[in-house]
Amino acid sequence: MLPLVNGTYAASLVLIGVFAVTAFSMSAPQQHRLIGLNPSLAAVLVSLHSSILYLAIALAGALGGLGISVGGSGSLGFIAAALAVLALLLSELSHRLVLRRPTPAATTPATTTTADATD
Numbered sequence: 001m002l003p004l005v006n007g008t009y010a011a012s013l014v015l016i017g018v019f020a021v022t023a024f025s026m027s028a029p030q031q032h033r034l035i036g037l038n039p040s041l042a043a044v045l046v047s048l049h050s051s052i053l054y055l056a057i058a059l060a061g062a063l064g065g066l067g068i069s070v071g072g073s074g075s076l077g078f079i080a081a082a083l084a085v086l087a088l089l090l091s092e093l094s095h096r097l098v099l100r101r102p103t104p105a106a107t108t109p110a111t112t113t114t115a116d117a118t119d
Contacts, residue, residue: 001077031046031049064076
């Protein structure tokens with residue numbers, strides 16, 4: 001969206017502000033979703049989430065540099081949009097796979113019988 005508002009300083013600032021709020025507000029819901037999948041592994045899931053996030057940040061510079069060398073700086077917005085759509089599709093796929101996951105059979109409490117004690 002930034003290339004569409006690059007002629008207006010105020011609109012660019014608003015767009016960057018909206019981006020900042022939305023970008024930094026995604027981590028907590030994602031962590032909540034991961035913890036909900038398997039609460040007993042919460043610490044591992046949250047640490048893996050953070051590791052993948054840092055890996056993505058590191059790869060962003062490499063992909064941006066590659067995008068500039070291949071298509072010029074004007075192509076960065078399109079590359080970012082394509083990656084955002086890819087991320088959205090992968091998120092939806094993972095959501096559907098979780099919904100398909102078989103739920104554990106409901107366990108019924110064991111019935112205990114007490115024998116009548118006779119004297």
